[in-house]
Amino acid sequence: MTPLQPSTLAQADVIIRQYPQKRSATMPLLHLVQEDRGHITPEDMAWVAEKVGVTPMQVLEVVTFYPMFRQHAIGRRHVKVCRTLSCALRGSYELMESLEKALQCPRGSTSPDGNFTLEFVECIADCGCGPVVQVDHTLHENVTPASAENFVQKIRASLQDPNYGKTAPQPNTPEWKG
Amino acid sequence: MAAVERPIIYANLRKPGYTVDLDCYLKHGGYEALKKAVAMKPEEVCKEVETSGLRGRGGAGFPTGMKWKFLDRKSGKPAYLVVNADESEPGTYKDRQIIYQDPHQMIEGIAITAWAIQAKQAFIYIRGEFQHGAKILERAIAEAKSKNFLGANILGSGYSCEVVVHRGGGCYVCGEETGLIESLEGKRGYPRIKPPYFPAVLGLYNCPTIVNNAETMAQVKHVLALGGTEFAKIGIPGDSGTHIWGVSGLVKRPGLYEIEAGKATFGELLYDLCGGPLEGRQFKAIIPGGSSTKILKFGERFKGKLPNGTEFDWALEDIPLDSNSIAACGTGLGTGGTIVIDDSVEMIQALSNLNAFYAHETCGQCTPCREGSLWLSRVSKRITTGGGMESDVPLLLDIANQVAGRTICAHGEAVAWPVQSAVPKFKDEYVESIRRRQNGEPLPKLKLI
Numbered sequence: 001m002t003p004l005q006p007s008t009l010a011q012a013d014v015i016i017r018q019y020p021q022k023r024s025a026t027m028p029l030l031h032l033v034q035e036d037r038g039h040i041t042p043e044d045m046a047w048v049a050e051k052v053g054v055t056p057m058q059v060l061e062v063v064t065f066y067p068m069f070r071q072h073a074i075g076r077r078h079v080k081v082c083r084t085l086s087c088a089l090r091g092s093y094e095l096m097e098s099l100e101k102a103l104q105c106p107r108g109s110t111s112p113d114g115n116f117t118l119e120f121v122e123c124i125a126d127c128g129c130g131p132v133v134q135v136d137h138t139l140h141e142n143v144t145p146a147s148a149e150n151f152v153q154k155i156r157a158s159l160q161d162p163n164y165g166k167t168a169p170q171p172n173t174p175e176w177k178g
Numbered sequence: 179m180a181a182v183e184r185p186i187i188y189a190n191l192r193k194p195g196y197t198v199d200l201d202c203y204l205k206h207g208g209y210e211a212l213k214k215a216v217a218m219k220p221e222e223v224c225k226e227v228e229t230s231g232l233r234g235r236g237g238a239g240f241p242t243g244m245k246w247k248f249l250d251r252k253s254g255k256p257a258y259l260v261v262n263a264d265e266s267e268p269g270t271y272k273d274r275q276i277i278y279q280d281p282h283q284m285i286e287g288i289a290i291t292a293w294a295i296q297a298k299q300a301f302i303y304i305r306g307e308f309q310h311g312a313k314i315l316e317r318a319i320a321e322a323k324s325k326n327f328l329g330a331n332i333l334g335s336g337y338s339c340e341v342v343v344h345r346g347g348g349c350y351v352c353g354e355e356t357g358l359i360e361s362l363e364g365k366r367g368y369p370r371i372k373p374p375y376f377p378a379v380l381g382l383y384n385c386p387t388i389v390n391n392a393e394t395m396a397q398v399k400h401v402l403a404l405g406g407t408e409f410a411k412i413g414i415p416g417d418s419g420t421h422i423w424g425v426s427g428l429v430k431r432p433g434l435y436e437i438e439a440g441k442a443t444f445g446e447l448l449y450d451l452c453g454g455p456l457e458g459r460q461f462k463a464i465i466p467g468g469s470s471t472k473i474l475k476f477g478e479r480f481k482g483k484l485p486n487g488t489e490f491d492w493a494l495e496d497i498p499l500d501s502n503s504i505a506a507c508g509t510g511l512g513t514g515g516t517i518v519i520d521d522s523v524e525m526i527q528a529l530s531n532l533n534a535f536y537a538h539e540t541c542g543q544c545t546p547c548r549e550g551s552l553w554l555s556r557v558s559k560r561i562t563t564g565g566g567m568e569s570d571v572p573l574l575l576d577i578a579n580q581v582a583g584r585t586i587c588a589h590g591e592a593v594a595w596p597v598q599s600a601v602p603k604f605k606d607e608y609v610e611s612i613r614r615r616q617n618g619e620p621l622p623k624l625k626l627i
């Protein structure tokens with residue numbers, strides 16, 4: 001297993017110091033690990049446990065409670081389609097069906113080429129612009145079944161972009177809103 | 179009279195060229211209210227908020243000044259301020275705009291509130307999906323510290339306060355204040371039982387804690403800027419200030435509309451501001467204040483008495499947009515996230531969609547909520563997939579009646595209320611949906627589950 005990056009390790013101590021009680025740093029450290037590695041391993045949990053002074057089981061309890069934490073690797077792009085009522089009224093179920101075909105990936109799974117993980121998620125607080133789709137950290141609004149093809153082209157193109165996810169988001173762009 | 183917006187919270191962020199930078203905020207009069215506040219005694223700041231009549235914007239509408247009064251000051255333990263930026267109630271997307279477009283407005287409110295309750299440490303609990311929002315807030319906090327609006331010895335007052343941004347993990351129940359506190363302590367977000375765990379007495383680390391919504395903090399800034407008495411003149415007695423209506427679903431112009439409390443009606447909001455129904459459609463129902471509030475049906479009459487004794491007889495379109503009027507119609511203003519449903523929608527699918535949400539989000543501590551939410555979700559789904567029986571309709575109501583009022587946190591009510599309000603109003607349509615599937619008749623094009 002690849003070790004965590006030095007910047008992750010350095011940041012961990014800064015984070016812990018922000019809290020009156022170390023245990024509060026559990027979730028921030030898990031986010032940090034997941035951003036570094038893409039998912040959270042048992043070794044990572046043991047590391048977090050030692051850092052915040054709890055047992056690995058107490059960290060596992062946290063990991064399994066929160067839907068954003070994952071214990072397994074996912075595709076290169078994580079495509080999360082909001083399925084809650086406001087977005088559903090604007091067509092998110094039909095959108096999901098067309099994305100399943102276009103990405104060759106049934107909902108809740110990773111495409112065979114490892115490029116996409118496609119999921120339904122619950123409301124992501126952008127209900128007036130539905131259907132909304134969050135791809136990694138980027139929020140795409142008004143992705144209607146009609147504009148699905150265009151959207152798929154965009155995220156496919158992003159696979160070839162060497163700077164993907166590396167630039168700072170600019171105001172009023174999809175990255176900014178994510 | 180056509181409805182008019184009166185943006186106060188959104189006034190600046192809507193201006194072209196307005197940015198999240200401190201310089202821009204200062205050019206728009208930023209942190210003047212904080213200067214005013216630290217020149218006053220903390221008790222005087224609390225008094226201003228009480229006089230203003232401000233009610234919390236997190237959904238329950240509890241008077242903010244009164245909440246602050248409950249803070250236990252006798253124990254001698256440190257007090258904490260926790261800002262609820264979890265924004266997870268379906269249909270709600272108002273706090274997002276403040277966080278992403280005007281973070282300093284909220285941070286100024288936090289600094290004022292922290293001073294008022296004498297908290298030396300504040301936390302902003304932000305939903306995990308707002309990765310970038312968390313960074314915007316962190317940057318804004320650093321800017322505020324650099325100008326001495328936060329941190330050590332704020333504006334030379336001798337008082338210090340740190341603010342930490344804490345990201346959640348995509349869990350609805352962590353918006354509930356005690357679940358949020360558990361989560362902030364690094365545990366599963368299991369809500370705590372009240373009593374004894376009233377946050378104002380036994381909150382974060384078992385210390386006295388005030389939990390307020392993100393928008394409530396922005397409102398506090400304006401209470402101080404205007405003074406409590408002037409603020410109370412906005413809106414109506416019993417509900418002061420503006421409400422942000424986040425309209426979503428099937429209208430021409432979904433969006434966020436900031437309106438003085440009680441100064442417009444649902445009809446004006448939905449027709450004048452939102453442009454009415456989509457072409458060729460008719461409105462059928464609204465869920466007025468986030469998915470957990472009770473549904474209202476077009477064509478219903480609402481009759482009764484307001485708290486001040488006035489009798490009313492309204493159509494849905496006539497209901498004034500203030501918390502007392504909306505509560506008098508049997509539902510709640512909640513978060514102001516109004517979900518609009520039109521005649522293209524099959525109501526059992528809409529209900530099934532929400533039932534699936536609550537079944538996904540129950541934390542599982544209480545049997546009625548855990549089992550009830552799953553059962554409701556399965557029964558409504560089985561109707562939509564053709565396995566339903568007519569007896570499923572009263573069954574839905576029966577299950578919901580066994581959940582509300584029997585649980586640790588208000589998620590139990592959130593599970594029950596959509597069902598308890600929709601079944602009596604739409605049962606004929608549900609029965610029709612069952613029959614249609616039994617007969618193999620064509621189904622509506624729009625799929626919601």
Ligand SMILES: Cc1cc2nc3c(=O)[nH]c(=O)nc-3n(C[C@H](O)[C@H](O)[C@H](O)COP(=O)(O)O)c2cc1C
Pocket residue numbers: 233234235236237238239240242245262263264265266267350351352353354355356389390391392394587588589592
């Ligand atoms: C299941 C559930 C979810 C909630 N989610 C939120 C939320 O996302 N944001 C929020 O501010 N309040 C939420 N609340 C309300 C909080 O418990 C609390 O009342 C509120 O943060 C208090 O702030 P206020 O007094 O400023 O309104 C939720 C309540 C429940 C029962």
Ligand code: SF4
Pocket residue numbers: 351368369539540541542543544545547548585586587588589590
């Ligand atoms: S009511 Fe539901 S969400 Fe709330 S504590 Fe009980 S099981 Fe958990």
Ligand code: FES
Pocket residue numbers: 082083084085086087088122123124125126127130132268269270
């Ligand atoms: S319902 Fe999709 S973002 Fe809220």
